[in-house]
Amino acid sequence: xxxxxxxxxxxxxxxxxxxxxxxxxxxxxxxxxPPERELIEKFGVSKATLREALRSLEVLGFLEIxxxxxxxxxxxxxxxxxxxxxxxxxxxxxxxxxxDLAEVRLLLEPYVAEKAAYAITEKDLTRLKKLNVESDYIxxxxxxxxxxxxxxxxxxxxxxxxxxxxxxxxxxxxxxxxIDTKEILxxxxxxxxxxxxxxxxxxxxxxxxxxxxxxxxxxKHVNEVEKDLATLQKERIRTG
Numbered sequence: 060x061x062x063x064x065x066x067x068x069x070x071x072x073x074x075x076x077x078x079x080x081x082x083x084x085x086x087x088x089x090x091x092x093p094p095e096r097e098l099i100e101k102f103g104v105s106k107a108t109l110r111e112a113l114r115s116l117e118v119l120g121f122l123e124i125x126x127x128x129x130x131x132x133x134x135x136x137x138x139x140x141x142x143x144x145x146x147x148x149x150x151x152x153x154x155x156x157x158x159d160l161a162e163v164r165l166l167l168e169p170y171v172a173e174k175a176a177y178a179i180t181e182k183d184l185t186r187l188k189k190l191n192v193e194s195d196y197i198x199x200x201x202x203x204x205x206x207x208x209x210x211x212x213x214x215x216x217x218x219x220x221x222x223x224x225x226x227x228x229x230x231x232x233x234x235x236x237x238i239d240t241k242e243i244l245x246x247x248x249x250x251x252x253x254x255x256x257x258x259x260x261x262x263x264x265x266x267x268x269x270x271x272x273x274x275x276x277x278x279k280h281v282n283e284v285e286k287d288l289a290t291l292q293k294e295r296i297r298t299g
Contacts (some may be wrong), residue, residue: 066096073102073112076117081121081134092132157240157292161285167280168214171230172261172277175220176270184187187262194255201219203251210251211238213258218263237284244291253283 080086092098092113099109109119112133116122120137124130175183190213194206211234218230264273 062153069102069104070107070115072110073104074115075117076102077112078121088136089136090134092134094131106213120217144150148246152250155236157285157288160233160236160240161281164237164281164285167226167230167233168217168281169274169277171226172265173216173270173274174264175217176265176273178222179217179265179268183216183220184262184266187213187258189267190216191255191258194251194258198248198251198255202249203246206227206255207238207241210254210258211235213261217261240288244288244295246291249290250287253287254280257283 077086077092093101095106095109099106100286102109113122114125117124118219121134122132123135124132163252171180190209194209197206215227215231218227221227257276260276261273261280264276
């Protein structure tokens with residue numbers, strides 16, 4: 060399965076071979092890698108180099124290194140949160156703007172909402188309605204911070220209706236960037252009430268299976284969020 064490696068970056072070649080074996084299905088989630096001694100011989104590397112590669116694969120989410128008599132490196136499914144966080148860490152160094160975020164949301168969310176209008180189930184509609192009811196109660200009795208998780212979950216449920224894992228991952232990632240932005244800018248109750256009202260309109264359009272309407276409402280919602288967050292950001296910069 061594996062070949063010896065010769066390079067200045069030996070550990071990277073080990074990582075690539077193991078990743079390839081996983082992607083090709085030769086190694087599956089739950090499989091245990093061969094013993095350390097065997098891997099050292101197959102790759103033709105030192106113990107330190109092998110362990111460095113395995114640790115990197117663990118950080119990337121491909122392996123879980125278990126301790127104990129029956130321990131060792133086991134193949135695991137890449138955790139969604141870990142993959143999302145790695146990508147987020149990269150983007151946070153790229154001076155991501157509210158406009159950048161809104162542009163991606165405008166490409167994704169109206170399409171996803173329109174698609175959901177044809178495929179959403181009664182169960183999903185019930186979940187969306189419940190979130191809106193909860194948010195309504197929270198905004199009357201608590202701080203807007205408590206309603207934010209419902210705001211994001213609302214969009215995740217709609218994204219999940221597509222059944223497309225790539226769309227779901229990207230949408231989940233974008234929504235988490237939005238969470239980070241809100242935590243920094245701390246929009247008030249007025250902002251959250253506007254979001255809730257938009258979500259009620261989105262829910263109504265989905266309930267009526269009106270694909271055109273839900274697309275229009277979603278576009279308006281994303282644009283309003285961008286405008287309000289941009290205003291908050293300018294105010295924060297102005298006041299220092």
